[in-house]
Amino acid sequence: MKLDPVSLRLFVSVVEEGTIAAAAKREHIAAAAVSKRLSELEELLDSKLLNRTNKGITPTDAGLSLLFMARSALNNLNEIVVQMRDYSHGRRGSVHVLANISAITQFMPGLIKSFMALYPLINVSLQEQQSLAITKAVAENRADIGIFTRLPHGADIEVFPFRTDRLVLLVPNDHPLAGRTSLTFNETLDHEYVTLRSGTHLNFQLIKAANDMGRSLKIRMEVSSYDALCLMVQAGVGIGIMPAGSVEIYKMDGATAVPLNEDWASRELSVCVRSRAGLSTAAQLFLDHLLAG
Known part of the structure; x- marks a missing residue:
C-alpha cells in the first residue's frame, strides 16, 4: 500500500476548511482533482473518511484518526526536508x-x-x-x-x-634551576626528567636533542598527560618540558617555568x-x- 503525501495534505485541508472548494483554493488545485484524490484515498484505505452534506464536510471516526496520523506524518516529512537542507548548508x-x-x-x-x-x-x-x-x-x-x-x-x-607554541622547562620551586631566567637544554641534562610516554613527538624530540649533544636524557618517569607531568614535577620526582601555553592552564604553586634558549623550543x-x-x-x-x- 502506497500513501501519497499530496492526498494526505489535501485530506487535512478539506477537514480543516470544511469544504472541497475552500480546500482547493487553499492548495491552488481544481476542486474536481481534490474530490478525486479523496475518493481514491478512501478506496485505498477501505474506509469512509468524510461525511458529505449540504452544510459541508466533516470527518468520520476513521477520518478523525487519519487526521491525527496524517498531520504527524506530514510534519515528519517536512522535518526530513528541513534537516536535509541543514546538512546541505552545513548547519x-x-x-x-x-x-x-x-x-x-x-x-x-x-x-x-x-x-x-x-x-x-x-x-x-x-x-x-x-x-x-x-x-x-x-x-x-x-x-x-x-x-x-x-x-x-x-x-x-x-x-x-x-x-606556534614555545617549550619551557618546568621545575619544582626548590630545585637548583628554579631561580634561572632562562636555560639551555644542555644545562638540564644532569637532572632526572619526567616526560610524556614513549612514542609522543615531544618525547622523541627531547631524546634526539640530547643525543645530538652526545648526551642522554635521564628519564625517571613517563606519564600520559601534561597534568600528570605537572603533578610529578611539583612532587619533586623530576623536571619536565612542556608548552608554555599548557603550563598556564594548570594552577601550580609548587613549580616554576623557565624559558629554554633553543631554536627547536619554538614549534609549529x-x-x-x-x-x-x-x-x-x-x-x-x-x-x-x-x-x-
Whole structure:
C-alpha cells in the first residue's frame, strides 16, 4: 500500500476548511482533482473518511484518526526536508577531529566552544592522538581533520599552518634551576626528567636533542598527560618540558617555568586534511574556523 503525501495534505485541508472548494483554493488545485484524490484515498484505505452534506464536510471516526496520523506524518516529512537542507548548508552534521595533546590543552577548548556557538547542530568529535598517527589517519580517511606538531611525514595530505607554541622547562620551586631566567637544554641534562610516554613527538624530540649533544636524557618517569607531568614535577620526582601555553592552564604553586634558549623550543602546529575539496560542508566550516581563528 502506497500513501501519497499530496492526498494526505489535501485530506487535512478539506477537514480543516470544511469544504472541497475552500480546500482547493487553499492548495491552488481544481476542486474536481481534490474530490478525486479523496475518493481514491478512501478506496485505498477501505474506509469512509468524510461525511458529505449540504452544510459541508466533516470527518468520520476513521477520518478523525487519519487526521491525527496524517498531520504527524506530514510534519515528519517536512522535518526530513528541513534537516536535509541543514546538512546541505552545513548547519547540521558531524566532524571527526584528531589532535595531539599540545593542541588539545592549549587551543582546542576555546575554538570548539566558539564554533559550536555558531553551529550548534554540528557535532564535533575530538580525539587525542600522536602527531604521526594523526597524519596517517587523515591520509587513510579515518578522520576529517588533524592537528599535529609539524614534522616530516610520508602521508598524502594537505597541510596548513595553525599555531606556534614555545617549550619551557618546568621545575619544582626548590630545585637548583628554579631561580634561572632562562636555560639551555644542555644545562638540564644532569637532572632526572619526567616526560610524556614513549612514542609522543615531544618525547622523541627531547631524546634526539640530547643525543645530538652526545648526551642522554635521564628519564625517571613517563606519564600520559601534561597534568600528570605537572603533578610529578611539583612532587619533586623530576623536571619536565612542556608548552608554555599548557603550563598556564594548570594552577601550580609548587613549580616554576623557565624559558629554554633553543631554536627547536619554538614549534609549529599544523592542520591537515586528506583533501580540502573533498570535505563535507560541516568539516569545511570547521576547517575554516580553525584557520581563521
